[in-house]
Amino acid sequence: MIFGDNHLTLHHTPTAYTLTFTPEPALDLVDKTGSTGLLKVHYATAWSATREKTSAGIKEVVKPFDWSYTTSYRGTETPGLGGQKLQRDDNARIPVELLQRRDPILFADEVVLYESELDDNGVSVLTVKVRVMEQRMLVLCRFFLRLDNVLVRVRDTRVYVDFGEERVVREYTAREGVFGEVKKKLYMEGLMPDQITIAFRDANQIAHLLPVVEHEVESVCLEAETGQTQEGR
Incomplete structure (x- = not known):
């Protein structure tokens, strides 16, 4: 299911700098060649063996495509008039200590960009959340994949905006783990079988159990007066 009208757009009026999250460019990053290695459901081997016995002499051409809809989408950036862009x-x-303060939330929302139940073999979903306070804002674009009895994958893009400094920080973290290993860790945390089933439906409960496979931080300072990008401020 593609929610084509859903989007989140951050726009800095003085410089026209824009960072937006929409479904189409996210799906465009899904592997269409099979070069990253296509995932298979846990019963694929047994299913293929059965087909070999019942379909002798029949050759089938399969076009490679990542049917898990995994994406590394971090948002679509339009540089500012002075060339400001994330580097x-x-x-x-991202100052977590400031985000943990109980500042009044002026606005908060969540939108789903696309979602699939993977033919009842799990879930693949891309969502965007935003939380706005008086002095700062946080956006979380999260891709969550659970392929039952095979793999769990979480790819988070966090965008932090400091209104006072007019600074944007984007942090991308990709995590991935074997389904069985994650299940063992949940047992070690004392969860019962029914609680584990519920946990596998919520990325917030299992993301911290997954090893980090990729991490990158970018930043940009938006200054309309000079039109210059200052890094590391």
Whole structure:
């Protein structure tokens, strides 16, 4: 299911800098060649063996396509009038301590960009959440994949905006783990079988159990007066 009208757009009026999250470019990053290695459901081997016995002499051509709809989408950026754009910044970080403060939330929402139940073999969903406070804002674009008895994958893009400094920090973290290993860790945390089933439906309960496979931080300072991008401020 593609929710084509859903989107989240951040726009800085003085510089016209824009960062938007929409379904189409996210889906465009899904592997269409099979070069990244296509995932298979847990019963694929047994199913293929049965087909070999019952379909002798029949050759089938399958076009490679990542049917898990995995994407590394981090948003679509339009640079500012002075060329302001996100650049890699290993010294930048999102100030978690400020986000944990109980500041009044002026606006909050969540939109689903696309979702699939993978033919009843799990779930693949891309969502965007936003939380706006008086001095700052946080956006979380999360891709969550659970392929039952095979794999769990979480790819998070966090965008932090400091209104006072007019600074944007984007942090991308990709996590991935074997389904069985994640299940063992949930047992070790003391969860009962029914609680584990529920946990596998919620990325918030299992993301911290997955090993990090990729991490990158970028930043940009938006200054209309000079039109210059300052890194690491």
